[in-house]
Amino acid sequence: MNFLKLLNYVGKLHRGTLISVRHYTPRRALMYVPGDDIRKLSKAFTLNVDCITMDCEDGVALNKKETARNTIRNILDTEKNVVKRNYDRAVRVNPVTSEFCQCDLRAVLTAKYLPDTILLPKVDDKEQLKWFLDQVNSLIIERKEIIDLIIYVESAVGVINFYDNCKYAIELSQTGKISLAGVVFGSDDLCASIGITRSSDGAELLYARQKIVLISKAFNLQAIDMVHIDYKDLAGLKKYAEQGAQMGYTGKQVIHPDQIPIVQDAFLPSKRQVEWATGLLESFQEHQLKGKGAFVYKGNMIDMPTMKQAQNVMDIFKLTSSNV
Numbered sequence: 001m002n003f004l005k006l007l008n009y010v011g012k013l014h015r016g017t018l019i020s021v022r023h024y025t026p027r028r029a030l031m032y033v034p035g036d037d038i039r040k041l042s043k044a045f046t047l048n049v050d051c052i053t054m055d056c057e058d059g060v061a062l063n064k065k066e067t068a069r070n071t072i073r074n075i076l077d078t079e080k081n082v083v084k085r086n087y088d089r090a091v092r093v094n095p096v097t098s099e100f101c102q103c104d105l106r107a108v109l110t111a112k113y114l115p116d117t118i119l120l121p122k123v124d125d126k127e128q129l130k131w132f133l134d135q136v137n138s139l140i141i142e143r144k145e146i147i148d149l150i151i152y153v154e155s156a157v158g159v160i161n162f163y164d165n166c167k168y169a170i171e172l173s174q175t176g177k178i179s180l181a182g183v184v185f186g187s188d189d190l191c192a193s194i195g196i197t198r199s200s201d202g203a204e205l206l207y208a209r210q211k212i213v214l215i216s217k218a219f220n221l222q223a224i225d226m227v228h229i230d231y232k233d234l235a236g237l238k239k240y241a242e243q244g245a246q247m248g249y250t251g252k253q254v255i256h257p258d259q260i261p262i263v264q265d266a267f268l269p270s271k272r273q274v275e276w277a278t279g280l281l282e283s284f285q286e287h288q289l290k291g292k293g294a295f296v297y298k299g300n301m302i303d304m305p306t307m308k309q310a311q312n313v314m315d316i317f318k319l320t321s322s323n324v
């Protein structure tokens, strides 16, 4: 059996943990750019980054909210950066509970070219999602495009309601023009919501960090890990990025260009991992044909669950390597 047939075969045995939605947009690094900062916006579009998030929310001062949404609208109205690009063009609007959300949505969703993705911060409950999805669907009802939605978990209430919120957003998005694709862990707002003081090892965030990735994967959603605000600490960033990838996160938020390559490397399986997975899958198939469910590969006992882990590595590699 050749390798492609083998992959199809194991694919039938195990549909990867990742994404059963209509398409997969890699978002290893999701980079914020304040929507009112033209210099940074221009620079962002020259960078090799999976996702550029033009921000209307917390990276923008209260007295610059209008400037930010108008600047983003202008960018969306121009053809530049629309074709021949391999980045996700996203907008983070203000939360539903703010006075700005409706104006942000109107500005962004009546533009000549729609963003690929809308990020909705501070999602606490189903009522907020209902209001938001009604607004979006009414604004883009006549448009051909379908937009990805990414929601934020960043409050005590948001963490508690997270499962129900995901379920509800998926139900609602099945009938509309916006489709839930992922979740962002907003660790800084969560610290503020709970009264957390950050430590160097992040132990105080572990429960929420694990709960968010667990529930996201239960719904086949992308999970995007926390921001590393000490943006000059690239060693610390690498450690947290690799840890997030090990935990099952599919990407991480970044705030500075220097953070991009470290994060994008961490969320793409390495050559060594791909070789390990490829060899394991081949060996698994050979042993299956010989009637052996458990065997030894590189010193470890392998059976079906390890084969599925190897398949995950290959799934992530195939889904994200298109952007490399």
Ligand SMILES: CC(=O)SCCNC(=O)CCNC(=O)[C@H](O)C(C)(C)COP(=O)(O)OP(=O)(O)OC[C@H]1O[C@@H](n2cnc3c(N)ncnc32)[C@H](O)[C@@H]1OP(=O)(O)O
Pocket: 031, 032, 033, 034, 039, 040, 041, 043, 044, 055, 058, 059, 188, 189, 227, 231, 255, 256, 257
């Ligand atoms: C918790 C949250 O909500 S996180 C999301 C909200 N926060 C943000 O969006 C912050 C985004 N980041 C930033 O604004 C900036 O990186 C800061 C304020 C942290 C540091 O900014 P600076 O002091 O300008 O950084 P620095 O001088 O190292 O920048 C180097 C170059 O990268 C550019 N740059 C820095 N950050 C960004 C960015 N996020 N996007 C695009 N370009 C950027 C700078 O403009 C500069 O380019 P230039 O020399 O051509 O002007």
Ligand SMILES: CC(=O)C(=O)O
Pocket: 058, 121, 154, 185, 186, 187, 188, 189, 190, 227, 253
């Ligand atoms: C990224 C973000 O919004 C937060 O950490 O609160």
Ligand SMILES: [Mg+2]
Pocket: 058, 121, 154, 186, 188, 189
């Ligand atoms: Mg936040």
